[in-house]
Amino acid sequence: MANYLLEIGLEEMPAHLVSAASQQLVTRVADFLTENRVTFESVTKFSTPRRLAVLVNGLADASASIDEEVKGPSAKIAKDTEGNWSKAIQGFSRGQGVTPDDLVLKGDYYYANKHITGIATADILTKIGSDVISKMNFSTYMKWANNNFLFVRPIQWLVSLLDTDLVPFDLLDVTASNVTHGHRFLFDDTIVLANASDYEASLKQAFVVADADARKATIQAQIAAIAKANSWEIYLEPSLLEEVNNLVEYPTAFVGDFDAKYLEVPEEVLVTSMREHQRYFEVRDLTGNLQPHFISVRNGNAEHIENVAKGNQKVLVARLEDAEFFWREDQKLKIADLVEKLKKVTFHEKIGSVHAHMGRVKLIAEKLRQQANLPADYDVKLDRAADIYKFDLLTGMVGEFDELQGVMGEKYALLAGEDAAVAASIREHYLPTSADGALPQTEIGAVLAIADKLDTILAFFTVGLIPSGSNDPYALRRATAGILRIIEDQDWAIELDALITELYTLDLNGFSYDRKDEVMTFINGRVAKMLEGTARYDIIEAVLATGSLDVAALRAAAQAIDAKTSDADFKTSVENLARVFNLASKLEIVPAIDENLFENASEKALFTTNQALTLTDDSSQNISNLFALSAPISDFFDNTMVMIDNQALKNNRLSLLAAIANKAGKIADFTLINTK
Structure with missing residues (x-):
């Protein structure tokens, strides 16, 4: 058994790409070995901004021989x-x-019976450049020199070592060797690796902590020591910690300071400046109050760390100076003036202004309030929120820190004397900002968030700016998922399909929506995605076929049907209902049912049973009641011929079946449920 080291030396990668690239390399190497029938025990991954590496442990000497x-x-x-x-x-x-x-x-x-003899692992590994490295995928690529090869960043060196033996391969003009490189500034010489297993220890001596998890643990320990020594509370926000970890090869945490006067600026501005713009961790006292300090991590040792801290402080203070200026100047602005100026701010060149978008949202919000059965006195607050909720886009603070859209709107609105619920909705209408992000907590904020997203979706579809494949530049998929999550979180029985249908009949201040069918297909796809895991795929498809976009009701129906799949009568019940659906579809015009045309007791029994069946909000009970129709349906088909020459009798029997199908069709299309 042997160990194999593969290292790809690069120019510095963007920090947000390092972790995913490292895991991709592990997966691709493991798959490559498996496909070539080479067994191994484990794969250890290493990554820094300048390198991606794997150490394959317990590698077989050759691929397995097989008979095929x-x-x-x-x-x-x-x-x-x-x-x-x-x-x-x-x-x-x-x-x-x-x-x-x-x-x-x-x-x-x-x-043909073939015996395939195993191949030496060393020979197989010579293909790792072409079969693994060159096939890696990234969200960002670079092209360099006079070649067509694309990679996340230019490749500077390659290491390919099977225990002590070099496994040669070329990629572009780089030949794999046993030579790697240490820290860019702290170690001048190259490192000649005698054995693949020496990799981590050799790099550590050259001021590179190659194990990303070990490097992160070092950062955490250093910051914890600083916090303990100063009686501080330092929150290591996970995504920021991951990014900082991927910016350094040899971490040294240090403290920086700024003038306490900047604490008069809203905390969100300070935290955004530190986290988003400088990759610093904010400092709080043990009661949670923000302090005029920050923690940063240097890519190097502690030598001259005081000068490093001073340099970082100057950069941060420059941003805080801007923030303080904007905070002071923005308070001189009037909301009404900013809203008026939004008439000249383009929402999209094909759609119109932000102000016009707000006008459509105001109309949609009122429709939503009614569907959600919210109190009528919400109208005043909703109208006010819809009239002003984008005003902060024209403030200096949001112009400088666009991450604070909505956040600053809430603060400035409160300072201007706006109602607290109106102010909160200005911040909440952007939520959720990610797939599993926080949702609006106020009802007015939830309505405004849905209305804003709904107009965005309908307007962009109307002008033909529709997502295709993985391309979704206006984040319409995220907006749709946000709408559905908010409705479900608020426990609102909103029939989104009915609301959208109504919106398509309106002239919204000179703008009319178009492409309704495409919109409904798009939203249905998002609902199906949201319901994944709730029930079997065919059952989800069946409940979606009702045409309803009441997410809570669809989820409940899917779960209720799925819960019945193990019942002894499930197959028979579904097949009987499906047979009803298929026959009922043959009747284009459904005449009223004439009881005088019933010729046998089974017709009368089925009619009476269906008449007594009432759908409620209890999905489980609805399914039980529908399945209870199975016996009278079977009896009906056993004793009654439906497709007969007598047109009046045939239509009457089809009408009876259509009445059942109409009722059951509000729950699911049972023809789509697989019973095999």
Whole structure:
């Protein structure tokens, strides 16, 4: 058993790409070895901004030998009319390295039995450049020199070492060797690796902590020591910690300071400046109050750390000076003036201004309030919120710190004397900002968030700016998922399909929506995605076929049907209802049911049972009641011929079935449920 080291030396990668690239390399190497039948015990990953590496542990000396049976041409075309082997069989045999006489006839086909001898692992690993590295995928690529090869960043060196032996391969003009490099500034010499297993220890001596987890633990320990020494509370926000970890090879945490006067600026501004712009961790006292200090991590040792801290302080203070200026100047602005100026701010060149967008949102918000059965006195607050909620886009603070859209709007609105619920909705209408992000906590904020997102979706579809494949530049998928999550979180029984249908009949201040069918298909796809895991796929498809976009009701119906799949009568019940659906579809115009045309007791019994069945908000009970129709449906079909020549009797029986299908169809399309 051997160990194999592969290292890709690079120019500095963007920090947000390092972790994913490292995991991708592990996966690709493991898959490459598995596909080539080379066994191994484990793969250890290493990564820094300048390198991606794996150490494959317990690697077999050679790939496994196998016996393989390969299916060939059919017996019908194996020989010509004279009994000679055909060209098809001869070509197949050559391809498999055997003669036609070696083939074995099994049933109607000839098979080749092959013994494939294992190959030395060292020989297989020579393909790792072309089969692994060159096939890696990234969200950001670079092209360099005079070649067409694309990679996340230019490749500077390659290491390929099987225990003590070099495994040669070339990628572009770089030849793999046993030579790696230490820290860019702290170690001048190259490192010649005698053994693959020496990699981590050798780099550590050259001021590189190659194990990302170990490096992160070092950062955490250093910051914890600083916090303890100063009686501070320092929150290591996970995504920021991950990013900082991927910015350094040899971490040293240090403290920086700023003037306490800047604490008069809203905390969100200070935290945003430190986290988002400088990659610093904010400092709080033990009661949670923000302090005029920050923690940063240097890519290097502690030598001259005081100068490093001073340099970082100057950069941060420059930002805080701007923030303080904007905070002071923005308070002189009037909301009404900013809203008026939004008439000249483009929402999208094909759609119109932000002000016009707000006007449509105001109308949608009122429709939503009614559907959500919220109090009528919400109208005043909702109208005010919709009238002003984008005003902060024109403030200096948001112009400088666009991450604070909505956040500053809430603060400035409160300072201007706006109602607290109106101010909160200005911040909340942006929520959620990610797939699992926080949702609005106020009802007015929730309504405004849905209305804003809904107009965005409908307007962009109207002008043909529709997501395709993975391309979604206006984040319409995220907006749709946000709408659905908010509705479900608020426990609102909103029939989104009915609301959208109504919106398509309106002239919204000179703007009319278009492409309704495409919108409904798009939203249905998002609902299906949201319901994944709730029930079997076919059951989800069946409840979606009702056309309803009441997410809570769809989820409950899918779960109720799925819960019945193990019942003894599930197959029969679903198939009976499906048969009802199929026959009912043959009636284009449904006449009223005439009880006088019933000829047998089974017709009367089915009619009476269906008449007594009432759908409620209890999905489980609804399914139980529908399945209870199975016995009278079976009895009906056993004793009644539906498709007969007598037109009046046939239509009356189809109308009876249509009445059942209409009721059951509000729960699911039972023809789509698989019972096999």
